[in-house]
Amino acid sequence: MIIISLLILIFYPKLFTSIHQQEEKSYTYLGKNAPLPTELNPIVEEKKNTLINQAAKKKIDIVITEGIRSFAKQDQIYQQGRSRPGRIVTYTKAGESYHNYGLAFDFALVDHSGNIIWNTQYDGNQNGKADWYEVADLGKKLGLEWGGDWPSFKDDPHFQMTFGISIEQLKEGYRVKTVEKGKK
Numbered sequence: 001m002i003i004i005s006l007l008i009l010i011f012y013p014k015l016f017t018s019i020h021q022q023e024e025k026s027y028t029y030l031g032k033n034a035p036l037p038t039e040l041n042p043i044v045e046e047k048k049n050t051l052i053n054q055a056a057k058k059k060i061d062i063v064i065t066e067g068i069r070s071f072a073k074q075d076q077i078y079q080q081g082r083s084r085p086g087r088i089v090t091y092t093k094a095g096e097s098y099h100n101y102g103l104a105f106d107f108a109l110v111d112h113s114g115n116i117i118w119n120t121q122y123d124g125n126q127n128g129k130a131d132w133y134e135v136a137d138l139g140k141k142l143g144l145e146w147g148g149d150w151p152s153f154k155d156d157p158h159f160q161m162t163f164g165i166s167i168e169q170l171k172e173g174y175r176v177k178t179v180e181k182g183k184k
Contacts, residue, residue, distance in 0.1 A: 026163040027174050034173035037102035040067045042178055044161050047142045048105050051159070054138045059125035061110040062135055065157065069099035091153055101170050104160035107135065120156055132156065 040048065048064060055062050069077075071094035081088030090097070098104035108116045109131055111124055120132040136146045139159045147155030163176045 027165045027169070027176050029172075029174050031173045034175055036071075036100065037068060037175075039102060040105065041102045041161070041176055044103055044105065047139075047144055047161065048159075050142055051107075051135070051139050051144070054142075055131075055135050058127075058134060058138075060131045060134060061124070062107045063110050063116055064105050065108050065116070066099065066106040067104075068102045069097065071095060071100060074100055090155075095171050096167055098160040098162065098167070098170075101175070103162060103176065104158060106157040107159070108157060109135075118157070 039045070048067075052062060052064070074090075074092065074094040074097055076084075077090050078093050080086040080090075094100065099106075108118055109122055109124065111117050111122065121130050122132065123129065124131050125134075133148075136148055136156075139146055140149075144159040144161055147158030147160070165174055165176060
């Protein structure tokens with residue numbers, strides 16, 4: 001019993017400090033009634049813009065089809081293929097998507113005629129590689145998580161940045177810290 005008590009005294013402060021330092025780095029608790037963001041997180045916005053520019057350099061035109069998403073819109077999309085016509089495109093209800101917290105965006109390709117296309121095999125730049133997967137690789141190199149890598153429900157248009165914060169934490173009132181422009 002004494003040994004267990006000593007181990008707790010030795011390791012608990014280190015564990016607490018480690019968890020506390022991680023919280024200090026990327027997110028903060030704003031309370032149960034924490035306001036929802038009204039736009040993409042500035043870092044996610046910057047990564048999105050960089051992705052668009054890098055894709056353009058490879059002669060791949062992409063369009064952002066969704067960024068921040070309200071709870072009402074999330075529920076509307078969730079109902080698709082269930083109580084509304086169409087195929088199921090999400091398994092996440094309101095509050096369960098990183099879109100709801102400004103940490104995710106979706107994209108599609110634009111063909112040479114200016115049409116938005118969802119064909120993951122399209123090779124508009126004619127380099128022998130599917131443009132969709134070229135964009136996915138670019139996003140991953142920028143530190144974005146790609147929904148096409150998920151083991152169960154593949155979400156090929158989806159990119160997100162979680163900053164190490166879970167949906168449960170976001171629902172509890174934690175928010176990703178933002179850095180003011182000009183400060184580090």
